[in-house]
Amino acid sequence: MRRKHLDVLKKRLLALDLPWFADQARKLLGVPASYYLRRPLCPPVFGGMVVTYRCNETCPMCNVRKKADPSREMDTPAMLDLAGQMADLGVSGVSITGGEPLVRADVFEIVERLKNRGVPVSMSTNGVRLADPVTARALVECGIDSVAVSLDGDTPEEHDRSRGRKGAFEKTLQGVRNLLEARNARPGARPLLVTLAVVLSRANAARFENILTLAKSLGVDNVSLNPLHDTFQGEPTEDPGLYFAPDDADLDALPDRLLELRARHGLMDSSRAYISHLGRFFRTGTMPGRCYAPYFSLYVDCHGDILPCGGHFYENRIAFNLQGRTLAQAWRSPEMQAVRDRLRNCRACYYSCMAELNLTYARFP
Numbered sequence: 486m487r488r489k490h491l492d493v494l495k496k497r498l499l500a501l502d503l504p505w506f507a508d509q510a511r512k513l514l515g516v517p518a519s520y521y522l523r524r525p526l527c528p529p530v531f532g533g534m535v536v537t538y539r540c541n542e543t544c545p546m547c548n549v550r551k552k553a554d555p556s557r558e559m560d561t562p563a564m565l566d567l568a569g570q571m572a573d574l575g576v577s578g579v580s581i582t583g584g585e586p587l588v589r590a591d592v593f594e595i596v597e598r599l600k601n602r603g604v605p606v607s608m609s610t611n612g613v614r615l616a617d618p619v620t621a622r623a624l625v626e627c628g629i630d631s632v633a634v635s636l637d638g639d640t641p642e643e644h645d646r647s648r649g650r651k652g653a654f655e656k657t658l659q660g661v662r663n664l665l666e667a668r669n670a671r672p673g674a675r676p677l678l679v680t681l682a683v684v685l686s687r688a689n690a691a692r693f694e695n696i697l698t699l700a701k702s703l704g705v706d707n708v709s710l711n712p713l714h715d716t717f718q719g720e721p722t723e724d725p726g727l728y729f730a731p732d733d734a735d736l737d738a739l740p741d742r743l744l745e746l747r748a749r750h751g752l753m754d755s756s757r758a759y760i761s762h763l764g765r766f767f768r769t770g771t772m773p774g775r776c777y778a779p780y781f782s783l784y785v786d787c788h789g790d791i792l793p794c795g796g797h798f799y800e801n802r803i804a805f806n807l808q809g810r811t812l813a814q815a816w817r818s819p820e821m822q823a824v825r826d827r828l829r830n831c832r833a834c835y836y837s838c839m840a841e842l843n844l845t846y847a848r849f850p
């Protein structure tokens with residue numbers, strides 16, 4: 486996450502893109518000011534596009550895939566229009582997510598539409614479709630800036646447990662290799678950042694160093710981590726053993742151990758501040774400080790539903806439907822402000838994409 490931002494920063498610096506820096510300064514000041522004044526004073530820092538809820542995996546801790554409804558999914562022209570609206574809105578970057586984004590054959594067109602409008606694009610994928618080298622090449626060639634491939638263990642047993650089926654580990658690893666090969670084979674290509682995204686759970690925390698070693702051997706640029714959250718809202722979880730319990734004895738030592746690994750391996754993308762709060766988050770279920778996410782991000786899904794924030798995306802809730810409005814109108818709508826007011830004191834999640842930005846804003850009074 487942090488390196489993704491630094492990568493964008495570096496590219497803009499090399500291009501001496503002064504208007505871009507002015508826009509970032511406006512957002513840096515504008516987001517906290519928006520929070521205090523209870524109205525959006527600047528466009529969102531990033532947009533999230535849930536391009537599908539369909540997925541080719543069956544992870545036991547995931548209920549996002551259960552929202553899949555192909556009859557409601559926007560077709561290609563509508564999705565391209567939505568991508569154009571993201572650019573019109575003035576976001577600094579778009580995250581393409583799902584479900585599994587690569588189950589949409591037109592996802593490369595969606596990325597290209599954003600890139601043609603000058604918007605940096607990242608994608609989260611389970612990597613299975615990248616085991617086909619043609620798909621890996623297509624993803625590199627559409628010009629995407631950053632790809633995060635989910636990997637939840639360093640052995641087939643561990644990763645496949647998180648995916649709910651055998652064989653996922655090998656496919657994902659092959660996908661990462663294909664992606665790196667396609668990237669490295671492209672002469673003069675814009676560098677694509679490849680990240681292994683780990684969902685930190687009770688099952689893999691003790692073996693985190695093995696995941697870092699595997700990441701090094703694969704040659705990825707980064708390892709990011711997100712704590713496993715309860716996304717079931719009362720539904721029975723299919724594998725309760727994956728979750729940390731607040732009274733787990735290991736939790737006290739967890740941040741220090743991760744920080745030591747971060748210092749020793751140098752691949753971890755998470756900030757010191759983010760890692761330091763992990764144990765406390767698992768114990769209390771609340772993030773530190775204040776959450777500005779409804780003022781710095783806008784998530785829209787393939788049904789035209791606006792989601793309250795990135796955290797609630799995982800929680801399966803929607804805020805309202807676009808119903809013919811543009812994203813810019815939705816961003817400034819009374820419905821969106823009602824959502825922001827409702828979430829004003831929310832501290833329920835600690836996903837890195839939002840938490841790292843919140844920690845950045847926390848440095849300012």
Ligand code: SF4
Nearest residue numbers: 540542544547584611
């Ligand atoms: S967590 Fe991701 S890969 Fe797993 S089922 Fe859900 S959307 Fe698919």
Ligand code: SF4
Nearest residue numbers: 776794796831833834
């Ligand atoms: S802390 Fe609450 S408002 Fe902030 S991103 Fe998480 S769920 Fe959303």
